[in-house]
Amino acid sequence: xxxxxxxxxxxxxxxxxxxxxxAREKRWESLMEKEQARRQLIxxxxxxxxxxxxxxxxxxxxxxIITLDKRIIALAEAGKLEILKKMRDLSAGQxxxxxxxxxxx
Numbered sequence: 001x002x003x004x005x006x007x008x009x010x011x012x013x014x015x016x017x018x019x020x021x022x023a024r025e026k027r028w029e030s031l032m033e034k035e036q037a038r039r040q041l042i043x044x045x046x047x048x049x050x051x052x053x054x055x056x057x058x059x060x061x062x063x064x065i066i067t068l069d070k071r072i073i074a075l076a077e078a079g080k081l082e083i084l085k086k087m088r089d090l091s092a093g094q095x096x097x098x099x100x101x102x103x104x105x
Contacts, residue, residue, distance in 0.1 A: 005054065008045045009061045012038060016068045023075035031076075 015038045022031035050058060 005045070005048070006057075008041065009058065012041055012045065013061055013065060013068075015041065016065045016072075020068050020072050020075075023072045023079070026079055028079065031072075 015034055019031050019034045019038065022028070022034065
């Protein structure tokens with residue numbers, strides 16, 4: 001595999017690891033920005049034809065990325081549920097404030 005393609009693959013893997021770190025640390029905005037950059041890098045990478053000599057190495061790195069993606073998805077789902085719970089709690093708090101305000105009049 002030529003050094004440019006290998007560099008792109010390493011960059012994809014590194015970016016995916018950074019996205020996983022963002023998910024663990026609940027840095028959702030950073031995660032989304034990196035995911036957009038990663039998507040563009042993936043598109044550029046696969047615009048080039050895959051040579052049979054490099055297919056095995058590409059496959060191995062893609063498997064690593066998929067494994068990391070599964071962890072990212074699980075963390076994002078957990079984060080989504082946490083955010084929904086906080087929103088419900090805020091809504092319940094606002095309803096209590098509204099009820100108090102109505103009774104205070």
